[in-house]
Every structure is written in C-alpha cells, then in structure tokens.
Amino acid sequence: MTALYVDADACPVRAEAERVATRHKVTMYVVSNGGLRPSQNPLVETVVVPDGPDVADMWIADRAGPGDIVITADIPLAARCVENGARVLKPNGETLTAANVGNALAMRDLMSDLRSADPFRQGGGKPFSKADRSRFLDALEREMRAANR
Template identity: 70%
Template sequence: MVVFVDADACPVKAEAEAVATRHKTKVFFVSNGGLRPSQNPLVEMVYVPDGPDVADMWIADRAGPSDVVVTGDIPLAAKCVEAGAQVLRHSGERFTESNVREQLAMRDLMTDLRAADPFRQGAGRAFSKSDRARFREALEMALRRVAST
C-alpha cells in the first residue's frame, strides 16, 4: 500500500503526509522539482525531468489496486482508476469508474470552450479549511478501503 501524490501545485501535501504517517504508509511526492524534502522516513520525494505529463506518467506506471493516488489531473485519474487504484482530488472528491469518464468529457468540453473564447477564464474559488478537512477524511477512508482488501 502506497500513496502517490501528484505534488506540483498540490495544496494538500501536509495533510497527505499526516494521514499516511498515521497509517504507517509510504508516500511518494512526485514533481518536477522545487519541493522541500521531508524529514519523514515514510516520505520519498521523486523529482522527474521537466516535460509534459512526466510526473503523471511516473505515477500511472506504478499505481495499482493496493494504492491511493492524489491528483487534480483528470487524465491521470482515469489511468489510475483503470489500474484499480483509489483516486482522490485535492478536495477529497473520489474519482471512480462511474464518474471519471464523465469528468474527462467535461474537462475536454471546457478546454474547447476556453479555446473558442480566450476571455472566458474561470475564476475558481479559494481552497478552504473545509476542503482540507474533507480531503483528510477522504484519504483516511481510502486508506482503510485499501487496507481491507
């Protein structure tokens, strides 16, 4: 059982480390660099070369049924769900076989809409304390699900 965190721009790294540590579970923070190393022996920093989706490919190549993946990247989530991993957004929302394809289609639609109107820039809401709490709870549940299988 391992937790993989797509760590570039991940707002819940500290929460992921804390929950995984409680479960005595190894965590891989995968990024293109720029992250401070953790002193936690359960945390491994993985620095991949610059390039499109290099971190995503590293995670997708390794994630499987006994793992949890934390990402906001929907194509990566789809690959990891297909591989049998438990996959969570930063907000704690769970990607599943039943919702990931729909979210992938919505992402593609929004990309097309933004391309058609460059002034259409969505102003996302701020990441809140309740989002962090939801994430911690969701990761706790995901690790329990994986441990029980």
C-alpha cells in the first residue's frame, strides 16, 4: 500500500498533498520537529520527531520504500529515498529519480561551496509561485497514479 511522506518543515504544499492523498485514500505522514497544527483528516498522521539535525529526514528515510512517495526539498533525503526505491517530488513539482538525484546532490554541494567562499553572496532561490504549485499538483497526481498501478 502506497504511503505519502511529507518533509513538513517549510513545505509550501502540505494542503495540496493532503487533498491528493485524500482523493486516492492514501495515508499521509507529515513529519516535523513540531510547530505544525495537526490535520483533522483521519488519513493524515502528524509525526513529531525530537529536535536535532536531520531527525525528521532519518525518520522518513528509514520508512519510505518502493511504492511510496516522498515530498521534500532536501536533496540528501531525496537521494536516500530514491536509493530505497521511493518516488520523490520537490515542492515545485520536479521529480527526483536515480537518473538525476546525483546531479542535484552535486549542484547542492557546489552551491554550498560557492556560498561559503563568498560571504557577500546574498539571496537564495526563486520565490515559490502559483506555477510551481500547479506543477506540483500535476506531478503528485501522476506519481500517485503510477504508484497505485
């Protein structure tokens, strides 16, 4: 049975993921180290993990496997989940697979190195847009159908 895991800290698409999970009658695990209002939806389980670096990531990576879907912007977590056979989506709808997660990890490391080398480098990524939200919904629907085949 498919499960949906959401790395919920700073995830802008929790509500959208819940709607899709409900439509497909799939259990959704919203994992964070606290501070989130639990959903009243019986298919949504709020998992609060202890504070600490990557504790939520480890909880997800230890459970997500073949047939499951993980929503995260965390590339190292995505790499572990892909390795375990799970389908991984970023909140902007980008799918991470065995074919591209290595490149994403390398790019993340490169950008981290560039930021640490230039203390005056400002800014982050692009702001989250309506188009990103729409792409995410389409991608999650597609992944959910593929996982349930």
